[in-house]
Amino acid sequence: MQKERLANIILLPVVLSVFILPPMAFSLSDAFKGNTYQVGTLKPIDSVLKVKVGDPAPNFMLPSISGEKVSLSQFRGKKNVVLSFVPAAWTPVCSDQWPGYNIAKDIFNQYDAILLGITVDNIPTLFAWTNQMGQLWFPVLSDFWPHGGVAKRYGLLRSDGVSERALLVIDKKGFIRYIDVHDINKRPPLEDLMSALEKLK
Amino acid sequence: MKRILKLLTITVLLFSAFAFSTLAANKPPEKGEVLPVINLPVPKNIDERNYLGLSGSGLFKIPQIKAKTVIIEIFSMYCPYCQKDAPGVNELYRLIENNPDIKNKIKLIGIGAGNSPYEVEVFKKTYQVPFPLFPDKDFTIHKACGEVRTPYFIVVKINEDGTHQIVYSQLGNYPGPEPFLELVLESSGL
Numbered sequence: 001m002q003k004e005r006l007a008n009i010i011l012l013p014v015v016l017s018v019f020i021l022p023p024m025a026f027s028l029s030d031a032f033k034g035n036t037y038q039v040g041t042l043k044p045i046d047s048v049l050k051v052k053v054g055d056p057a058p059n060f061m062l063p064s065i066s067g068e069k070v071s072l073s074q075f076r077g078k079k080n081v082v083l084s085f086v087p088a089a090w091t092p093v094c095s096d097q098w099p100g101y102n103i104a105k106d107i108f109n110q111y112d113a114i115l116l117g118i119t120v121d122n123i124p125t126l127f128a129w130t131n132q133m134g135q136l137w138f139p140v141l142s143d144f145w146p147h148g149g150v151a152k153r154y155g156l157l158r159s160d161g162v163s164e165r166a167l168l169v170i171d172k173k174g175f176i177r178y179i180d181v182h183d184i185n186k187r188p189p190l191e192d193l194m195s196a197l198e199k200l201k
Numbered sequence: 202m203k204r205i206l207k208l209l210t211i212t213v214l215l216f217s218a219f220a221f222s223t224l225a226a227n228k229p230p231e232k233g234e235v236l237p238v239i240n241l242p243v244p245k246n247i248d249e250r251n252y253l254g255l256s257g258s259g260l261f262k263i264p265q266i267k268a269k270t271v272i273i274e275i276f277s278m279y280c281p282y283c284q285k286d287a288p289g290v291n292e293l294y295r296l297i298e299n300n301p302d303i304k305n306k307i308k309l310i311g312i313g314a315g316n317s318p319y320e321v322e323v324f325k326k327t328y329q330v331p332f333p334l335f336p337d338k339d340f341t342i343h344k345a346c347g348e349v350r351t352p353y354f355i356v357v358k359i360n361e362d363g364t365h366q367i368v369y370s371q372l373g374n375y376p377g378p379e380p381f382l383e384l385v386l387e388s389s390g391l
Contacts, residue, residue, distance in 0.1 A: 028350050028351070029277065029279065029280035029281055029282055029283065029350065029351050030280070030282050030350040030351060030352065030372060030373035031280065031281040031282045096277065096279045096280070096315075097279060099279050099280065099281045099284065100277075100278050100279035100320065100323075102281075102284075103278065103284055103323065103324070103327045104323055104327075106327075107323070132281065133281050134281050134284065134285070187279070187315065189317045189319070189320065189338075190278075190317070190319055190320050190323065191317060191319035191320070194319075
């Protein structure tokens with residue numbers, strides 16, 4: 001009898017969750033067709049930040065898909081910098097993030113900001129993936145080797161080796177002014193980032 | 202007491218299943234079906250309100266648009282194909298508006314799947330989109346439409362008696378303004 005009650009207690013929330021909880025929604029462009037790998041719903045955040053707003057941003061130099069190496073310090077005194085870490089190429093939400101930034105160049109310019117897109121994927125993978133997005137105006141950097149080194153220094157490397165979905169704003173003096181370590185399953189709304197850039201004015 | 206509790210649980214489960222099934226669909230809207238329940242805000246912009254033949258404020262349903270046929274594009278500002286097709290879809294709007302025979306019969310709207318009002322505005326401004334676009338920030342409409350990939354086109358015929366029917370739907374592969382208008386005219390019998 002007690003066993004039956006226990007089973008009911010366990011079963012009820014499980015059954016209810018199937019009906020009540022909505023599935024994770026992805027708006028996926030047909031541009032990627034069947035070439036994205038469905039990762040399912042992941043732990044929203046799986047790392048501990050090692051930097052905070054007000055800290056000097058740790059410098060780095062990474063290879064980009066255009067062949068050049070790009071460092072954070074090269075923008076010091078010249079541009080505000082937005083770092084967009086996305087977890088992995090060829091995954092649903094990530095494929096649906098940078099193409100939006102690609103049509104927002106004017107807004108980034110308005111805030112005198114450059115965008116640096118970073119993943120832990122290698123250059124050939126990033127090249128093939130971003131080709132599906134059209135011609136991107138911003139550098140795409142590979143944090144592949146040493147694996148996730150930059151993500152790790154910022155405290156953004158997850159336990160499975162991909163980075164968080166994170167946005168950081170770094171001012172012209174090299175200080176971190178905004179950090180959004182976002183739920184990996186969701187795309188950050190553009191207006192939140194732009195509000196952070198507005199505050200630099 | 203125990204029996205009542207069991208009955209109550211079953212009722213809640215059945216109701217939840219029914220309620221959820223009306224909110225989320227497991228396949229895209231297709232020809233011959235009716236639209237899922239989609240509530241959109243009456244545009245604040247008077248030109249857009251006039252274009253759709255709506256008045257007042259609050260919410261409206263697509264079959265309330267004053268037209269014989271409504272073309273719906275489910276798009277996203279984050280979708281490269283939607284970006285690429287945007288000028289051609291704008292041209293479709295102009296083709297319709299410049300033809301007095303169909304101008305007041307066919308209307309065009311866009312729904313930004315997962316896009317906030319800000320993001321929809323970025324898309325509208327970037328491509329100078331001349332027809333009304335509506336945000337669907339929480340993917341509510343997108344879920345009701347079977348989580349279609351974007352862009353997804355739906356052509357809806359609105360009957361005299363206020364009923365409606367989907368007469369055409371298409372994922373991507375926008376063929377250009379003229380061929381698409383042909384498809385719209387043929388499928389809706391205009």
